Amino acid sequence: MTQGAHTAAGNTPAAAAVDPLLDVDGVTLQYKTKEHLITATYRVGFKVYPADRFVLLGPSGCGKSTLLKGVAGYLKPVEGNMRLKGVDIKEPGPDRVMVFQEFDQLLPWKTVKENITFALMNGGRCKTQSEANDIAMEYIKKVKLDRFEDTYPHMLSGGMKQRVSIARGMAMEPDILLMDEPFAALDALTRLQMQEELLQLWEDTHFTVLFVTHSIEEALIVGSRILVLSPHPGQVKAELNAHHLTHASTGDPEFGELKTKIHNMLFADRILEDELAAAAAEAEG
């Protein structure tokens, strides 16, 4: 993949020229645990445009996964609204396919191919089984899992399972692909490889993806635009461009600067607290 292609295609379109695909506006999300009502995000707003690799980045507790579940339709906002192509999101549906972190998202009683065809048939993209088979095989080849199409998920490694999930998500051709820390449970080497492959897949079709991660580096490599969230409850801290950065640029000074910048944003509060504590200790001493 070339640097040039990324820069040209990854440019965020001017808001005036293109309508946003996903419009999240002042969304507050709450969920209940056994003892508490927790506010996960507070009045979060952002716009995702077609062909965006939009990353929600933040430490644990910033509500980024909850936000993704809201977009997927599993959770209703307490205030604000979320629109996909101008239509309010009411319930889960095959126009927003989710790729989860958990490996058990593949149905264990179906083979790799059946997992994809099952999604295609039930999601309403395919009418006939043979059509679904063809599309499934096409995407299995894309994620380099041909030879494994008749294998049951429990025989696959973690990385292979995530590849199948991604293939399944892409095969359904949703308006937007939602990815909830899809590589977080993988080992470091596999994770690198998967990020690379995801970007290659994106080069093919320029699909729109909303990607949740807590890794700054992953956000910079995978994302074209990064929404930085602060924790407890999640609020928007900044929105940054990263469309020009890939694996190849991890050594660049710009990559390091942006990384440091985001790092400081995320940990600014903590640094302030540390400084105050240090100052207090000094004053006492």
Place this chain on the structure above:
Amino acid sequence: MSTLPQTVVRPEFDAGDLSEASHGDVARKLSLWEKLVDMDGVRKLTILIALMMAWEIYTRLSGVSEYILPKFSDTAVALYDAVLNDQLLIMIKNSMTVLLTGYAIGLVIATLLTTAAIMTRFGSDVLSTLTAMLNPLPAIALLPLALLWFGLGSSSVVFTLLHSVIWPVALNAHTGFMGVSETQRMVGRNYGLKGVSYVTKLLIPAAFPSILMGLKVGWAYAWRTLIAAELVFGGAIADTSGTQSGGLGWFVFANQMDLRIPYVFAGLFTVILVGVLVESLIFSTIESRTVRRWGMQSS
């Protein structure tokens, strides 16, 4: 002074091309003996043969009364004779008919209970309370009551069978449905699955290991209950039905009354045999084709 081990710096090396691996076998065929020992069936058969031989040798050498413990060979002959002349096969069929009737009705009731338990919290409370209360009660203890309500006849036995089937099946199925992972539920809803298709296409297969376990346990309980019921009341049932033959339990009981001890042993053998056959032919086949193939159950 310093006793810490120090890092020894050694020269680096690069093995280069590894394509010419030629030392030793990467894969070797197992010998016939190794294969035989690996086969479950072979090992278990060996144990069975050893047990039978020990039985035969003990009865021959110790001179124990044949009314206490008949020889293995006599038992085998009795089994053969019972099949030919005592309508043993018909008795097995009689037992099976009653069993299947009870099992089928039990499954229907268990399905209704489980459905109610999944759909409403009240249903779930009803199921867990009933199960906690009735599961510890041996089904056979209900037989006197059943006779009072339904009279002599197979309907009394079917009633007790229901009791042994419903609770394990409903309990396991309910546990299975509750245990379907949140991720898989979300995946199903993501495809737009709703209502009946959500249940049949997602929840049931996802809960299948537990459901199958319930079916197995229910079957095993029912089989034990049936034999016990026939032992105690099988004679009465056989008489009222107007034919000579009752079920397997009755076969054991009647032969004991006639002091035909090898036939008693032959009857018990048959009980074991039928149980093992159902377990290994039906349930194991289902297991190996489903949950084990899917990796949803280990071993």
